[in-house]
Amino acid sequence: MTLTEEEVAIVRLVGEFVDREVKPVARELDHTDTYPEKLIEQMKEMGIFGLAVPEPWGEAHVSAQCYAMVTEELARGWMSLAGAMGGHTVVAKLLVAYGTREQQDRYLPRMATGEVRATMALTEPGGGSDLQAMRTTARRDGESYVVNGSKTWITNARRSDLIALLCKTDPAASPAHKGISILLVEKGPGFSLSRDLPKLGYKGVESCELAFDDFRVPTSALLGGEEGHGFAQMMRGLEIGRIQVACRALGVGRAALEDSLRYAQERESFGKPIWQHQSVGNHLADMATKLEAARQLTLHAARRYDSGERADLEAGMAKLFASETAMEVALNAIRVHGGYGYSTEFDVERYFRDAPLMIVGEGTNEIQRNVIARQLIKRHEVRSS
Template identity: 65%
Template structure:
C-alpha cells in the first residue's frame, strides 16, 4: 500500500479527529431516531468531504482515489451513514469531471465541491435489481429535450440531493439495450416525486427513497457529455469508484467492530484472566484482524489501479466482495467476543452488525461482483 501524499494524509487525519471528537460521542442519538445528521454534514462540508474528487480549478480537493477511500473508511468507522452521504455524490462528481461538457463542469462542480449542491445516482429499479440492462425508465425525445418516465428505488440521499445522475434509456429501440442508454443530470422539479423513506435494518439517518418520474421534462443539455448512447460505459466507470467506496465503508465498519472487540477482550475477565487469553476468543481476534488488514489492502490496490487510469472493475469488485463479506463476519465475531452484551444496544457492536450487510447488497450485489470478477479474470488470462 503506497503512502499518501502529505496533504492527503492530513485530510485523513483531520477526518479521523472529526470522527473521534464529534461523531462517536453523539452517533447513538441520531441513529436511534433515524435522524438525518445535518449537523455532521455541515461540518463535513467545511472539512471538504464533498469535494474530494472535484478538480482544484473548480474548488475541490482533487485527492487520489486512494485518499478518498481512506477518508471514507474513517467516516464509516464513526458511522457508516456518514460515508453514505458522500458515496453517490462522489460518483456523480467523477462522472461530470471525466465525461461532462465544459458547461456541465462549470455549472455543477463548484457547488458540489463545497457541498451546497449534493448529488445522488439513480440506477436500481423496483423490478430490476442488479439487472440494469432490463431497466424501463426512459427519456423520450421531446423538442429540445426529453420527457422522462419511470421509477428508481433505494436512492440514498433522495430528499437532500439537488442533482440526480439518472441512468435511463434514451433510445428504446437500441439493440443491445445498453447501447441506447444515457446519464441525465436531473435537477428536482415538477414531474419528479420523491417517495417516503424506506424503513431499514441499518444505515439509518440517511434516507433511501423511490423516485417516480412522470413525463418529467429535462433539457437536452442535461445529457452527460452531450453524446447519446454513452451512458452505460460512463456509469460502469463510475461504479468502479462506487464499489471502491463501498469497500472502504466496509473496512471502516469492520475496523470499528475489531476495535470494540479488542477493548472488551482486554477489559473483561473470566476464570481469572482477560478473555483474549482464552484460545477461543484469541482466535476470533486473530481472524478479525487478518480480515480487516486484507480488506484494507485490497481496497487500496483497487484505488491505486483506478488512479493509474487502467480498467479496475475486477479489482474494485474483488475489494467490494471481500471487504463486505469481511465486515459481516467481523461484526458477528465482535458480538461473540462481547457475549450477551453484544446483543444489547448499550454496546456499539449491535449497530455494526446491522450496518454491515448493506455493503454485501449495495452497489451491485456480491453475486454480481463474482460474475464481474470471473469474466474479467478470464479476459485477462485467456489460454
C-alpha cells in the same frame, strides 16, 4: 504511490473529527433514525464533499487512495456518514470524466463545497442489479427529454439537488446498453419522491423511491452531450463507487475490531481477561488478519484506479471481500461481547445491522462474482490457434 503530506493530514483530520464529533452521538442518531444535519455541515466545511473535484472547480482533490482512507475513517465513526458522500463522489467523477464544460462549470464548484449535493439513480423496483433491463425512458421532444419510470433505493434523494439518472433514450437499441444514457436531473414538475424505505440499518440518511411522470429535462442535461454512452460511463463511475463501498465495510469492520479489542482486555472471566481464553483470542486474530487483507485489496484497487487503467476487476474483488469480511467481523464482535453484544447499549449491534448493506449495495455480491469472472476471462482469454 504513497499519500502526499497534505493527504496524510486530511486523513488525520477526518479521524480526529470522527473521534471528537461522530462517535459520541452516532448511537443516538442511529437509534432515533435522525438525519445528521450538524455532522454533514461540518463535513462540508472540512471539504469532504470536494475530495473528488479537481481544479479549477475544487481545491482539495485527492487520490483514490486518500479518498479510500477518508471513507474508512467516516465509516469507523458511523457508516451512514460515508454513505452521505458516496453517490455524490460518483457523480462528481462522472462530471469530471464525461461532462461538457458547461455541465462541469455549472455543477462542480458548488458540489466541491457541498452547496449542491448529488446522488445517482440506477436501481429500479423490478430490476435490481440488472441495469440493462431498466424501464425508465427519456423520449426526445424538441429541446427536451420527457422522462417516465421509477427508481428505488436512492440514497440522499431528498437532500440532493442533482441526480445522475440512468435511463433509456433508445429503448429499441440492440444490444440494450447502447440505448442507455445519463441525464443530469434537477427536481421539478413530474418528479416525485414517493416514500423513504424502512431499513434494518444504514439509519439517519434516507433511501427513497423516485417516480417520473412526463418529467421534462432540457437536452443540455444529457451527460457529455451524446446519447448511448450512459452504461459505459456509469460502469466507470461504479469503479470508485465499489471502492467506496469496500471502504465503508473496512470502517465498520475496524470499529467492530477496535471495540472487541478494548472489551476483551477489560472483561474478565475465570480470573483472567477474556482475550487470554484461546477461543476469544482466535476470534481477535482472525478478525484482524482478514480485515488487513481486505484493506490491502482495497488499496490495491485504489492504486489501480489512480493509474487511469480499468479497475472493475480490482474494485469488484475489493468490494466482495471487504463486505463479506465486515459481516464476519461484526458477527464475531458480538461473540466476543457475549450478551452485551446483543444489547443496544453497545455499538456492536449497530455494526451487525450496518454490515449487510455493503453485501447487497452497489451491485450484490452475487452479481459482483459474475463481474469478476467476466473480467478474469477477458484478461486471460485463451486464443484458439
